Amino acid sequence: MALPWGVKEPVAIEYSEAVSKYMESVDEVEVEGQKAKILKAGVKERNGEATLIYRYQLV
Numbered sequence: 455m456a457l458p459w460g461v462k463e464p465v466a467i468e469y470s471e472a473v474s475k476y477m478e479s480v481d482e483v484e485v486e487g488q489k490a491k492i493l494k495a496g497v498k499e500r501n502g503e504a505t506l507i508y509r510y511q512l513v
Contacts, residue, residue, distance in 0.1 A: 456512040470504035
């Protein structure tokens, strides 16, 4: 099994709650043609900006 990867993506502040709820509902996704399991995800808000931070692992 591959090592987990961490990703940070900027999110528009007005969509941060919707993105957070969506990421909670996602279990597996496809990344570059391979299945990946979402291990942990959340949106951090700081100084009027929001960032989606998540970890995934190729399966």
